[in-house]
Every structure is written in structure tokens, then in C-alpha cells.
Amino acid sequence: MTLTEAEAIPPPVLALGHFVLLSSLSGIGIGLAKIGLALHGLSLNASALELGLIAGAQTMGLLLASLPCGLLIERFGPLRLYLIGSLLAALLCQALAGLQQALPLMLMSLLLGLCMPCRLVALNAVFMQQLAFLKPSQTGWLRGAQLIGILLIGPPLAASLFAAFGAAGSWPVIGLVFACPMLLAWKVLPGQSAQSPGAEALSLAALQRQLGLLRQEPELRANGLLDFCVQASAQFFSFFIVAITVQDLGWSAHQAACLITVHGLAFILALFFLGRLLADFPQISRPACLLLNLVALLILGLTDNAALVWLSAVLLGISLGLLQVVTLSRYAEHGRHLGHGRIAGLAVLIGPSGSLAGCLLGAALGGVIGLQPLFLFFVPVFAVFALHGLRPMLPTRFVFRRVLDE
Template structure:
């Protein structure tokens, strides 16, 4: 079995090399990464809502909507672990550019055939391109944390989220009204091509040590999966991440459908739900990370579960349109806090097992949860209705409060700043 390990000497040497870089190189990376994540987040944000509204416009059934939503994760489930290994052989910049080119072409042809089946087919194809993008960004970003520090990292995440959650839905609603679906998907394709031009600014700085690079073989992939069996904390964190992405995927895709079909919202107003949700989510990422230093991981987890459970119960209340807005705000706060603490747990696991292996694993667990939440949600929604499904989700989050009960109440000596990566591209 080939293991991905790094000697302490190589880690020390890499750190010294990165910290010794001149200011101009650091500034180039910061500027390049901000521009790259901005366009990446904006393009994905537009595509996310455009896909949902296009499916509604095609009069897709609840089951078809579930298939479309879950199709966004199919390729990611197959590609995440291999891409985490290929990063060290072919360089993140090459893989990112390839994923962006293929994704842009697929999005350009998506609206050319007006059928739910063709939309499902294109969505599946795009899902195979996404790991090439977000895992590449993931790997480069984690390496640069040695230089940038956690405080700046939180702002990079916020920039990506602003495009994904705030600007993307608003731009999608405007573009669909002005350019219809063909023009909107062409804009998405163009945004993917623009990221190809920006990629060298941010991704060329990646340094790979070939001596410790993992190989693309079944034993290596199996070794990543075995981490879940060997590491109790990593396994527990992955269960939480799975459920977190299941709820996030269901809400992100179906809340617009619920708002339009059950409450009579217009597409623009329904998009505003996602925008508000995104605004609170980003604000939570910026402001609540320091609370881990006071509450500890267990208490922070439990507070986030409690807020999320209340939000899900509110969202389940029928014929109360105000509840959608209240629930969207509370769910954003709860899931945002959960995002922070989960990443800090994964970052600790990355130091222990290697960032490449843990990166590939996290890029698998999240999409698996998204696939589960979307597909099962669409199937059950077809039988019982979509909105009522928020109720059992709330009960699951109440159970999670007990699930972390025996987690040690570790309190950070220093405030923990968010240093997470754009893995939410895995939702599209």
C-alpha cells in the first residue's frame, strides 16, 4: 500500500521556501486567487440557480428534479479521490484549466435541447469536471496557508461565497429575464473560460514533492477510504459533513421550487431567498469562527446543530411564507458555523494523515451527502411533498447534538479563523 506521508524535514524546508518568497510573489498570488475565486464562485452561483429554474421551466416532476439535483454529484463521487492523487503528478493548474474548459463547453450546449433528460445528461457530465477545479484550488490554498495565515484565508473563502451565494443568484435571475436560458448558460460558459486565463496567477505557485506523491492505484484510493475506519474523529467529522451537505443540497436546490410552486413566488423573489441565505452564511463565516476559542469544538457543534434544527422546523411549517425567510436566515447561520468547525477538524486530520489524502476524502464525503439529500429528497418529495421533508431533517440535527456528546471539549488557545476552501463548487 502506498501511503502519502511527508517527512518533517521536507515540511520544514517547504515552509522556509514559502515564507522566503518576496512580497511581489505573495501579492501576485493573493490578487490572482481573489480574482480566480471570484469568477469561479460567480459562474457556479449563476449555474446553480439557472439549472434549478430551467428544470422548473421544463415542467420536471419532483422525482426528475431530485435526479437533476443529485446528478450534480455523480461525477464528483467517482473523481474526487483520483483527482486528489493526480494533483501531485499533473499539477493543479493543468487539471483546473482542463476542468474549466470541459465544463464551459458542456454548459454552452446544455440549453440547446429542451428536455429534462438532456439536462440530466449535461449535469452529470459537468459533475465530472468539477473535482478538477475545486480540488485543485483546495490543494493550492492549503499549501499557501503557511504564508497567508488563517485570517486572510477566511476572506478568500468569503470572496468565493459572495460570488456563489450573493451575486450568482441575483445575476442568474437578471440574465434569464434578459437573455433567456440560452444566453444565461453561455454567460456561465464564458465565466469558466475566464478562469482559465486567471489560473496561472494563482495556481502556478504550487510545489509538489515527487518523492512523497501518491500513485493512482486502487491501493492508494483504498487507503484514503480506510482513514474513516482508522480515525474515530475523522469518521465522526465525515458523518456530520455528509449530513451537512445533504441538507445544504436539498435546501439550495428545492427551496426555489418550493417557493415558486407552493407559495407562488416569482423567480426573482425565490432567488432572493438564496441571496439572503448566502448573505447570512458569508457573514457567519466572517464573524463566528473566533467563538470556537471560547466554546470549544463540542459546544460550538451543539450550538450549530440547535440553530439548524430550529431553522428546519420553521421551514417545514406550511402556508407561512414568512417562515421561509426566517428559516433561510437561521439555517444559514447554523450551517455556516458547522462549516467552520468541520473544516478545523479536517485541517487537524490533514496534519496527521496528509493534506492530499484528506482533501480527496473531504471532496468525496460532501458530494456523497449532496447526492443522498437531493436524490432521496426528490423521491420522497414526489410521494409526500417537498416542504414536509424539512421536519425529519430537523430531527436528525437534534440527534447530532447527542452524537457529539462525548467529544472532548477542546478549547483553542487562539481564535480560530476560517481557512476553508471552495469545496462548495462540488454542489454544482
């Protein structure tokens, strides 16, 4: 069975509920590991630098393994990669329980990050292939299910585990959370009885050719850039809005946490319930999403009014969720002729790279011009995308097309 043969995959309508459940369970594992590593570091009295390196090591591992996993899925199928990644992550969690120093924790964080793309790329590749059979309103369901686990279930569950059992007792439980979805994966993910057409052996040259797709395919490059910016702005909001509201606007920590939750819910609800708008009104809805995004960013960058901050957080969540649906559907279109495994690998590379860029932006310039004004940094970036979307109605549309395609 190959990822490029639509008929080889079981009817998605029948398996969709199980697939969404598998995605959510996989997201819970990611959320548990992310918060668990931070809590483990705090229990070791790690410095701020060490905590940053622990978190950064996991992201680095994810980035390093994303492209190789895309190639391996084309050769061996999504099920095998998902099972290997889950098993290795579960075993690493057992080893994490006994660590008592920050440096080994950084190394284990890197190794755990290397396991994540085996699961993420496998799920993304299969879902992209199945989008051809799904309703337009279901395009964002994979990402929405993952975020439910990563943002809404994983973090509070990790906090409860560490409060009750400490690091030594929590990591074996987290390992089980990584292992249990393997049972469901046998039912949901397709195996691979034959190598996908055009699949390559893992090599440096093959990885270079995979990255070269961004140079050869202007539409793929433009979509990747939009995805990068969506993830960068989303991560910037989630990471720095607490500091902005508490330090600059005088909010309580509880109010700031509630703001992040409401923003995340708006993002997830848009992924689950608003995707049909993009399919029914493509010429209007996509530029409208970008314009809505611009309004939210402008308010966040300029206002100190609490009501407007709440409103803009919701608008930003909705607009970014809808834009995520746009990027996912376009990735799927490219996957049909370039290989879903390869495109899924690129998507898993681009998304976290954008998130990392959002964090680095605040770290580099926040102390110079302040964190809140940096929301305005994203305004001209998304304005270019909005003008590109409106180009059929603009006499100078070729200018904006050239900006994105070069």
C-alpha cells in the same frame, strides 16, 4: 513544487486577495451552470423527472471525479488540474448551446460535473496548505468566496442571461466565465516541479486506499461525518424551505426567496467574520455553535410563527457557517500529514454527498411525515456532536467518543 512543502508556495498574505477573487469567480461558474442547466431543461419542456435527472447527473459527476482529482493533484499539482478542468468545462458549454433534447442535456450535465472537482479540489488543496500561514479569522474565506459566486451572483446572472439570449446565446457566455479565471489561476495557484512525496498513480487500489483513510483515521472520520451533516442540513433547508413556508405556512414565494437569501448571507458572513471566535475560545465556541444549531433546528421543526422562522433561519446560517470553519480547519490539519490533495478530494466527496443526502431525506420522508418535522431529524445527530464536544465536562464522555469513532 509540492503541496506538502509549505515554503514552496508564495506568501499567502500577498496572494490572498487574488485567491479569494479566483474562488469567487470559480463559484460564479458553478452557479451559472447549475441554474443554466435547469433553465435549459425548462426551455425544452422537460418533465419533473427529467429535470431531477439533469440536476442529479451533475452532482453524480462531481462525486465520481472528486477522489481521482485528489490523487492527480498530488502528482501533477493544482494549477494543471485547475486549467484542464476550466478548459474542458468551457468547451462543454459551447456544445451545450445547440442541445434540443433532455437526454443529451443529462449526458452533458454529467460531463460538466466531472470537470468541477478539477477546480474545486485544486482550490481546496492549496487553501488547506496555506491555512498554516493565515489568521484564524480567515479560515472560512475560501468557502465564503465560493458561496458568494454560487449563491448570490451565479443564479441571478444565469436568469438574466437566459431571459435575454436564451440557451443558444447564454452557454457561450457561461463558457467564457469558466475560461476567464484561467488567466488569474496562473498568478495564484502553484505549479508542480516535482512529484509530491507519497503520491500514487491513479488506480482503483489507490482510490481504495484514499477512502481507507476514513477507516484508519478516527478524527478524520469524525470530521467528515460532521461535514456531511452540516451539508445535509444546509441543503435540506435551502431546497425544501420554500415548500414548507409557501405550502404549510402560507407565505408568498417572494418571502420564501428572501428567507433563503437572508439565511445564505448569515452563512457567508459567519464564514468571513466569525472564524476568530473559534480560535480565541475553542473550548466554548465549538459546543456553542452546535447548541445554537440545535436551537435553530428545533424552532424550524416546531414553529409556524413567522418571526421565529426568520430568527431560526439566521441562527442556522450562522451556526452552519461556523461549523464549516471547524471542518475546514480540521481537514487542513489532517492534510499536513496525509496529503492536502487527498484530503481535499475526500472533502469534495463528503460535502456534496451530504447535500445529496439532505435532498433524498426530504424526497423519501417528506410525503410520509411532512417536510417541516424533518428538521427534528437532525436534532439528535447534532446533539451527539455537541455532547462529544462537551465530553471533558461529562462523566460519560467515553460513550459519545465511541459513538463518533466507531
